[in-house]
Amino acid sequence: MNKLTIGIISALALAGTMPAKAQFKLVNPVPQNIQSTGFAQLPQSVSIKTSNNRDNSFAVxxxxxxxxxxxxxxxxITLGIKGDKxxxxxxxxxxxxxxxxxxNISDKGAVIIGNDEEGLFYGVQTLL
Structure with a gap:
């Protein structure tokens, strides 16, 4: 193993041990405000709810x-931008x-609302 490979493996191992809040620094752009009441794993599969005009958006x-x-x-996971029903x-x-x-993420689902299409995309990226 070369030094680069060892460095990458070490970085990945360290990232896996970081607390969830610290991992938000890996999201770009960095969220401006984070409020957490706990941590949960996302399920293996999800359904998506969105307004009809959002079904083919880049965020979806x-x-x-x-x-x-x-x-x-x-x-x-409910997705929309300002003004969507x-x-x-x-x-x-x-x-x-x-x-x-x-x-917002709860036990039953998540809601992502963007001020515009870019905001909705950034919200999806943060969730992922």
């Missing part, structure tokens, strides 16, 4: 590429700046 495609999506999965109840939490997003 990214989520489908990063997770196993099944229509009958019990864990539902499916996330209207959460609009009060949304940061009022370009590329902003709000992400």
């Amino acid at each position: 495609a990214t989520l489908k590429n990063g997770m196993k999506v099944e229509s009958n999965a019990k864990f539902t 499916c996330v209207k109840a959460y609009a009060k939490h949304l940061p009022q700046k370009a590329e902003g997003y709000w992400l």
Whole structure:
């Protein structure tokens, strides 16, 4: 094994032992505010709920590429941007700046609402 390989393996081992909050530094752009009441693993499969006009967005495609999506999965991820019906109840939490997003994860599902398409994409990236 060369020094580069050993360095990469060491870095990966160290990343696996970091607390969850510290791992947010690996997300780019870095979230501006994080509130946590615990830590849970995401399930093996998820269903996606979104407004019809979001079904083919880049953020939805990214989520489908990063997770196993099944229509009958019990864990539902709701995706939308400001003004979409499916996330209207959460609009009060949304940061009022370009590329902003709000992400909430519970035992039953997750909600990602973006101020715009870029914000929705960043929220999906943070979840993944």
